[in-house]
Amino acid sequence: MPELPEVETTRRGIEPFLHNKQIKSVQVHNSSLRWPVPNTITRLADARVQHVSRRGKYIVLTNKLGSAIIHLGMSGSLRIDKQTIPKRKHDHVELLLANKHVVRFHDPRRFGCFLWHEGPVEEHPLLAKLGPEPLANQFTGEYLFTATRKRNVPIKTLIMNSQVVVGVGNIYASEALFMSGIRPGKAAKRLSRREADALCKQIRDVLQKSIEKGGTTLRDFINSDGEPGYFAQSLFVYGREGEPCQTCKTPIKKTVMAQRSTFYCSACQS
DNA sequence: CTAAATACCTGATGGC
DNA sequence: TGCCATCAGGTATTTA
Numbered sequence: 001m002p003e004l005p006e007v008e009t010t011r012r013g014i015e016p017f018l019h020n021k022q023i024k025s026v027q028v029h030n031s032s033l034r035w036p037v038p039n040t041i042t043r044l045a046d047a048r049v050q051h052v053s054r055r056g057k058y059i060v061l062t063n064k065l066g067s068a069i070i071h072l073g074m075s076g077s078l079r080i081d082k083q084t085i086p087k088r089k090h091d092h093v094e095l096l097l098a099n100k101h102v103v104r105f106h107d108p109r110r111f112g113c114f115l116w117h118e119g120p121v122e123e124h125p126l127l128a129k130l131g132p133e134p135l136a137n138q139f140t141g142e143y144l145f146t147a148t149r150k151r152n153v154p155i156k157t158l159i160m161n162s163q164v165v166v167g168v169g170n171i172y173a174s175e176a177l178f179m180s181g182i183r184p185g186k187a188a189k190r191l192s193r194r195e196a197d198a199l200c201k202q203i204r205d206v207l208q209k210s211i212e213k214g215g216t217t218l219r220d221f222i223n224s225d226g227e228p229g230y231f232a233q234s235l236f237v238y239g240r241e242g243e244p245c246q247t248c249k250t251p252i253k254k255t256v257m258a259q260r261s262t263f264y265c266s267a268c269q270s
Numbered sequence: 271c272t273a274a275a276t277a278c279c280t281g282a283t284g285g286c
Numbered sequence: 287t288g289c290c291a292t293c294a295g296g297t298a299t300t301t302a
Contacts, residue, residue, distance in 0.1 A: 002295065002296080003295060003296095006295080033278095034278065034279095034296095034297090034298085057296075057297095071296080071297085072295095072296085073278090073279090073295095073296060073297085074279085074280095074294070074295060074296055074297095075279085075280075075281085075294085075295085075296095090280085107279095107280095108279075108280045108281065109278080109279045109280050109281080109294090109296095110278075110279055110280080111278065111279065111296060111297080112296090126297095126298085150272090151272080151273095152272080152273080153272080153273065153274095157273090160296090160297095162296095162297075169295060169296070170294095170295060170296085171295060172295095238295095258273095258274075258275095259274095259275080259276095260295095260296095261293085261294085
């Protein structure tokens with residue numbers, strides 16, 4: 001599921017149920033996620049949740065003892081259920097709340113994680129080396145231009161590198177490059193300053209607009225209210241191989257880059 | 271240092 | 287209907 005807009009949509013969905021709330025208990029049904037869920041995760045229930053935050057695609061739940069670091073991987077979701085609703089297959093972790101609700105972490109492929117860290121969460125190894133947030137002021141055309149210098153990787157691969165900028169996943173990488181008129185396979189170091197400016201702006205715009213619309217739905221994304229999102233219909237190139245470009249009618253091409261499907265218009269993008 | 275390959279896992283889909 | 291191959295929104299880690 002998760003591109004950054006879905007993660008932010010999820011964060012906003014669970015925040016009202018967790019902010020300043022006391023979790024009654026943490027129940028781990030299957031600890032074999034990408035890394036084992038530690039036994040210390042129960043400390044999440046030992047003090048009120050002070051913050052429900054996000055860094056890149058990581059959702060962070062913080063109390064005075066430490067932080068839960070949650071990632072949804074490829075197929076994960078967090079949702080709010082009534083405790084009377086039976087948990088489903090692949091509901092690996094549950095946070096039982098006082099008000100008869102439960103937060104359920106669901107992840108069929110188990111590429112996600114649910115870790116516990118004590119001390120400043122930004123110092124956790126998974127977070128320490130992350131690049132800027134795409135919607136933060138530090139993410140500028142100048143920054144992106146500098147980051148592309150001497151880099152021979154395809155620009156699509158570069159913008160998906162979380163050490164350069166966080167939160168740009170496979171869907172929105174293709175979309176932002178289309179909106180910028182830049183071919184995904186172009187070597188990063190060949191970008192002009194003007195192209196870097198445009199790409200920065202389009203990354204910000206596509207993510208911001210998607211967050212506003214509540215996230216893209218593909219396959220099994222369920223937002224925290226249990227309702228699917230509804231943004232897939234406004235993608236321009238992703239998943240549209242062979243369909244006419246909405247700008248020039250040229251059929252959209254599909255290629256593979258760093259083992260990921262990549263879509264672009266050979267006429268509009270250079 | 272960079273870049274590419276590999277690893278983790280289940281489920282949906284399409285061809286035969 | 288069943289079986290098999292292929293693909294899927296992520297990213298840390300290993301290898302070159």
